[in-house]
Amino acid sequence: MNVPSSFISAPPELSWKSVVTATILRGVGVRHTRHTCLPLLLVFPIPTGTVNVYLRNCCGLLKLVLNLEAGVCVRRCAGQVEAHMPRGGGGAGSSSGSKGAAPLGKQDAFNEAQTAMRAQVIGPFENHGQCKLSMVNVTATADMKCTIDLKTVVMRARNAEYNPKRFSACIIRLINKNEPKATALVFKTGKVVVTGSRSNASVDYACKTFARILSKLDNGSGGPSHKINFDLERDRRVQNMVATTDVGFPIRLEGLVASNQGCFCNYEPELFPGLIYRMKDPKICFLIFVSGKVVLTGAKSAQQLEDGFKKMYPTLCQFKKATVLLQTSATARTANAAASASASTDSSSEPARKKTKT
DNA sequence: CACATATAAAAGGTCA
């Protein structure tokens, strides 16, 4: 990496479009913390593989020439120079005044975004208590039907980061408060993985928004940089859905795993406190916890989630704990400890005491 | 408080 430390004056061509933050990752040689975030200005166009970075401080601007291939992650914000951690508490850029990542503008689009912001709730179902499934994550793939220059994307799109040394996709996040949160992994082939949506409507909105963002990136001379040809129905496929629910009573996981003799179940509390139950039809994986909370994942549709839960519910009832305590985590933990203590008196098998971690 | 453990799923690059 080439890091000349000469101070220069601000280049006249700097505009809000040029404002970015850059994240210097471990191994680049600047710092050895995992992420060292610097408030930076970045100027483009850039020579292949490098970015010219202008760090603003009280003395003026410090020019750095960083090599993208050397582990530099560049992130562009929405008009404000600011440093932020990649996994920190959001809030980056995008004040309401500037255009959001996908300002469809029309009232319809606004309404669509507002609708998409609501988490999808399935149920309650008859004869299943008052259980409702809350969808917490939807993963989908979208095909933009054209190759994409990821360096252009990271330079031009808001809230984009790209570190080819770390991962081969460019990551774009929707963090506008007026639209549903979502994250896209954009690959150079034009394939996009969208995660973080909380409903079908939300993932559809996110796919359309990412397609629009990519299609509107300009090539530096006013024209579009990519010929995006995305059709929602044709090119979007939901790949995974995660939902959570609470059956409202504690569950005897030891009993549940014993009754299934390991054919569906895997329960190793030393490794992970949840029981893992893999249902074959529909193909859904359940994480079942003593507290009565249940996580469902692996589904391709809301219908599969519903079918799987309805099929699972009687089994959960079967292994309902006799002693029902109040549902605070502290009391649940106490109840669990008490239950395992009493279990140890009548069953000497107790694999839990062994700290054999393989 | 951050991170590890575990679950599903896709993408495409890298490495043994």
Next chain:
DNA sequence: TGACCTTTTATATGTG
């Protein structure tokens, strides 16, 4: 060829 990387999300334990 398969394992890993990365992203997201709920869940709940333990460790530093």
